[in-house]
Amino acid sequence: METVSRHGEKAREILLDAAEELFARYGIDAVSNRKIAEHAGTANHSAIKYHFGSRQDLLEAMLQRAMDGMRRCRASLPSAAGGPEASLRELVTVQALPWVYSFDALGRPSWRAQFLYQARLHPELPSIVGDSLRAEVLDAAAQSQAIREFEGIPEVVVKSRALILGPMFLGLCAQYERTVNEGRQRGNWESVGYFLVDSMVGMLAAPSTAPADFMAFGDD
Incomplete structure (x- = not known):
C-alpha cells in the first residue's frame, strides 16, 4: 500500500510539473487536460481527473x-x-x-x-x-x-x-x-x-x- 501511495504522489508531481510548464508557456486556457497528460508522459488522458478530480x-x-x-x-x-x-x-x-x-x-x-x-x-x-x-x-x-x-x-x-x-x-x-x-x-x-x-x-x-x-x- 505504501508503494502504491508513493507511486501516486510521484504521478501527481509529474502532472503538476507538466501543467506548470505548459500553463507558463501557453496560458492556462490554451492548454487542455489531455495535453498535460501527454506532456507528463502518460497514456491515460484522464490522469488529471483521476489524480486531482477537476481542473x-x-x-x-x-x-x-x-x-x-x-x-x-x-x-x-x-x-x-x-x-x-x-x-x-x-x-x-x-x-x-x-x-x-x-x-x-x-x-x-x-x-x-x-x-x-x-x-x-x-x-x-x-x-x-x-x-x-x-x-x-x-x-x-x-x-x-x-x-x-x-x-x-x-x-x-x-x-x-x-x-x-x-x-x-x-x-x-x-x-x-x-x-x-x-x-x-x-x-x-x-x-x-x-x-x-x-x-x-x-x-x-x-x-x-x-x-x-x-x-x-x-x-x-
Missing part, C-alpha cells in the same frame, strides 16, 4: 504547492522584524524575498514565476503573491502612524499603489525566470529580490503629487 482542483493544487515552497523558504530565513514598529522596507522584504528564494530553489528550467504571472489574471484563482504583498501594505497603512514613509500620502494613494505590487513583482520574476531558462541571465535571484524590494519601497513611499480618486475600492 479547478489541479489549479488549486498548483497554487498550494507554490505557497508551500514559499513558506519553506520563509521558515529557513532569519526571523524578520515585524509588528507595529517594523519599517516599510522590513514589511516588504519579509513578504517578497521568500517568493524569490522559492523560485531560485527550483530546478532548471523552472516555470513557477511564469505560471503565477499567468494565474494572477484567471477569474477563478486568487492572486496569491499580489494578495500577500497588498495585505501587508494595507495593514501597514492602517497603522500609518508607525510607518513614517506613509506620512503625508493619502490612504487612497497607498491603496492604489498596493494594487500594482503583484503584477510588478511577478512580471519581473517571470521575465528573469525566462532568461535563466535560456541561459541569458545576469546577476542572480537574490539580486533580483533586493532590486524588487528597493523598487517597491520606492514606489510606495514616493511623494504624492496627484490624487488617486480615479481608483474605486468600494468597501475594501
Whole structure:
C-alpha cells in the first residue's frame, strides 16, 4: 500500500510539473487536460481527473504547492522584524524575498514565476503573491502612524499603489525566470529580490503629487 501511495504522489508531481510548464508557456486556457497528460508522459488522458478530480482542483493544487515552497523558504530565513514598529522596507522584504528564494530553489528550467504571472489574471484563482504583498501594505497603512514613509500620502494613494505590487513583482520574476531558462541571465535571484524590494519601497513611499480618486475600492 505504501508503494502504491508513493507511486501516486510521484504521478501527481509529474502532472503538476507538466501543467506548470505548459500553463507558463501557453496560458492556462490554451492548454487542455489531455495535453498535460501527454506532456507528463502518460497514456491515460484522464490522469488529471483521476489524480486531482477537476481542473479547478489541479489549479488549486498548483497554487498550494507554490505557497508551500514559499513558506519553506520563509521558515529557513532569519526571523524578520515585524509588528507595529517594523519599517516599510522590513514589511516588504519579509513578504517578497521568500517568493524569490522559492523560485531560485527550483530546478532548471523552472516555470513557477511564469505560471503565477499567468494565474494572477484567471477569474477563478486568487492572486496569491499580489494578495500577500497588498495585505501587508494595507495593514501597514492602517497603522500609518508607525510607518513614517506613509506620512503625508493619502490612504487612497497607498491603496492604489498596493494594487500594482503583484503584477510588478511577478512580471519581473517571470521575465528573469525566462532568461535563466535560456541561459541569458545576469546577476542572480537574490539580486533580483533586493532590486524588487528597493523598487517597491520606492514606489510606495514616493511623494504624492496627484490624487488617486480615479481608483474605486468600494468597501475594501
